[in-house]
Each structure stands twice: as C-alpha cells, then as structure tokens.
Amino acid sequence: MAKQVTIDTEECIGCEACVELCPDIFAFDEEEGKSHVIKAEGGDEECIEEAVASCPAGCISYE
Ligand code: SF4
Structure with a gap:
C-alpha cells in the first residue's frame, strides 16, 4: 500500500x-486556521518528509 x-x-x-x-x-x-491534506497519496516523498520534519507541532504523519 x-x-x-x-x-x-x-x-x-x-x-x-x-x-x-x-x-x-x-x-x-x-x-x-489549520492545514489540510489535499493529496494524501503519491505526492513528492522528499517534500513530504521535509514537511514532517518542519512541522513545529509534529502533527504530520507519513506512513
Ligand atoms: S506545519 Fe504542522 S502545525 Fe504548521 S500548518 Fe502544517 S500541519 Fe499545521
């Protein structure tokens, strides 16, 4: 998956x-006043990893 x-x-x-x-x-x-995912699957992996690492609330998961 x-x-x-x-x-x-x-x-x-x-x-x-x-x-x-x-x-x-x-x-x-x-x-x-919050962000939402508009593309849950098949996005640029590197970019997503960077976003996960940059989120100050640590609330993005990618798995
Ligand atoms: S980086 Fe994290 S805290 Fe900031 S808008 Fe995105 S999900 Fe929300």
Whole structure:
C-alpha cells in the first residue's frame, strides 16, 4: 500500500509551514486556521518528509 499523508488537525497550530513547502500536498483552511491534506497519496516523498520534519507541532504523519 502506498504511504499516506495525514495531519492531526487537533494538534495543528496553523503555521502554514507545510503549505509553503508542499503546496500540492497541503492547503490552508482560512476558516478553521489549520492545514489540510489535499493529496494524501503519491505526492513528492522528499517534500513530504521535509514537511514532517518542519512541522513545529509534529502533527504530520507519513506512513
Ligand atoms: S506545519 Fe504542522 S502545525 Fe504548521 S500548518 Fe502544517 S500541519 Fe499545521
């Protein structure tokens, strides 16, 4: 099975780091003030790993 990106939105602090790094994978929800995954599968692996490492809340998982 392909790896899936998920965000624990409870933990997301809305810093938008992930959106800036990988705009194809993550999008910011202005209303909620949190980011969401728009492409859970088949995205640029390197970019996703970087987003996981850069998330200050540690709430992105990729497995
Ligand atoms: S990097 Fe983490 S805390 Fe920041 S918006 Fe993305 S998921 Fe939320």
